[in-house]
Amino acid sequence: MKPEVYFSSIKEQSRNDCLRTLLKHMDAVLSQFQKGSFVGIKMTVGDKRNTGHIKPELVKILVENLKRRGAKPFVFDTNVIYRGQRQNAVDHLNLAYQKGFTPEKLGCPYIIADGIFGTDSKTVRADFRNIKEIRVPSFIGVLEDLIVLSHITGHIMTGYAASIKNVGMGMASRAGKQVQHSSMKPVINVANCALCGCCIESCPVSAVSEVSGKAFINSKACIGCGECIACCKFDAVQIHWHEDENIFAERMVEYAQGILSHIRRKLFINFLFDITEECDCIAGSDPKIAEDAGIVASTDILAADKAAFDIIAKKADIFSRDGKIKAHRRQFGYGEEIGLGHLDYGLKAL
Numbered sequence: 001m002k003p004e005v006y007f008s009s010i011k012e013q014s015r016n017d018c019l020r021t022l023l024k025h026m027d028a029v030l031s032q033f034q035k036g037s038f039v040g041i042k043m044t045v046g047d048k049r050n051t052g053h054i055k056p057e058l059v060k061i062l063v064e065n066l067k068r069r070g071a072k073p074f075v076f077d078t079n080v081i082y083r084g085q086r087q088n089a090v091d092h093l094n095l096a097y098q099k100g101f102t103p104e105k106l107g108c109p110y111i112i113a114d115g116i117f118g119t120d121s122k123t124v125r126a127d128f129r130n131i132k133e134i135r136v137p138s139f140i141g142v143l144e145d146l147i148v149l150s151h152i153t154g155h156i157m158t159g160y161a162a163s164i165k166n167v168g169m170g171m172a173s174r175a176g177k178q179v180q181h182s183s184m185k186p187v188i189n190v191a192n193c194a195l196c197g198c199c200i201e202s203c204p205v206s207a208v209s210e211v212s213g214k215a216f217i218n219s220k221a222c223i224g225c226g227e228c229i230a231c232c233k234f235d236a237v238q239i240h241w242h243e244d245e246n247i248f249a250e251r252m253v254e255y256a257q258g259i260l261s262h263i264r265r266k267l268f269i270n271f272l273f274d275i276t277e278e279c280d281c282i283a284g285s286d287p288k289i290a291e292d293a294g295i296v297a298s299t300d301i302l303a304a305d306k307a308a309f310d311i312i313a314k315k316a317d318i319f320s321r322d323g324k325i326k327a328h329r330r331q332f333g334y335g336e337e338i339g340l341g342h343l344d345y346g347l348k349a350l
């Protein structure tokens, strides 16, 4: 049977009412989040200067709905691997509060799931073509209820960023993010190395040692796990960003599938507002590349992402950047191939 995708159009209603309409019609789906259950709401506050992200007042509408059911919602994100205020939980939380994601405005706590330095994670076995183990926050395998809120945007590598990216990349630990971005081994930028010893201690295969007062990575011993990148607080472990975009997309899909296979009850809500060419990790506010359309939601992640894509880019693939990027199509095709979800869906326009 085709999965259902609910679509609440923005026409003739405010954004807040658009979400209220959606939640009203999804009452049966939301009833799976029961009294006493911890419901993790995954979302991102975006870069300091980004304004396109999902706003706290919208999140609060969902939080209050869940609380009325007796559930215990909390909003969470993980730390990122690139330099900026979301690289550690202290700066990340301060940024979130500055942008209005306070417990008062959300109606629930905002939590950084992989800890202060992004090292509170564990390794879980997986068996995919590219990824044989996933590195994820320690609550994976314990948390049973998940709602993913995603702001639809373009993306410099994946072309299109929606729920799959929010889960596959956004719910990986910092080491897991590194593994998805690159199969290359990291190297030390000695100018930044303070020889704190963290990478030497954390390397699982003892590939890091001290050479001439700086850390040094033996690339023959290194297995590319990313733990040294996660623990370095001095930006001294360099990340190789260059990777085949289709392999990158496949790894991200594999991570999404690996993570979601450990969570029982799931809902994916995509917000089709303020759609920009770059994602919310990029500073500033780009011009919009599509008209606001509304909100789509499904318990099937692939159906939710494909439906949002079809609504925005049915006539012209605005995410391909003049045909240069095809990784979003690989997300869809490979996602269905490995059983992440369904591309064929039934649209329920509200």
Ligand code: SF4
Pocket (backbone or CB within 6 Å): 188, 192, 193, 194, 195, 196, 197, 198, 199, 200, 214, 215, 231, 232, 233, 234, 235, 236, 237
């Ligand atoms: S963690 Fe960073 S600063 Fe510390 S020794 Fe390793 S590379 Fe140098």
Ligand code: SF4
Pocket (backbone or CB within 6 Å): 185, 186, 202, 203, 204, 205, 206, 207, 208, 217, 221, 222, 223, 224, 225, 226, 227, 228, 229
């Ligand atoms: S990537 Fe992993 S294996 Fe390689 S040096 Fe860093 S911690 Fe060690």
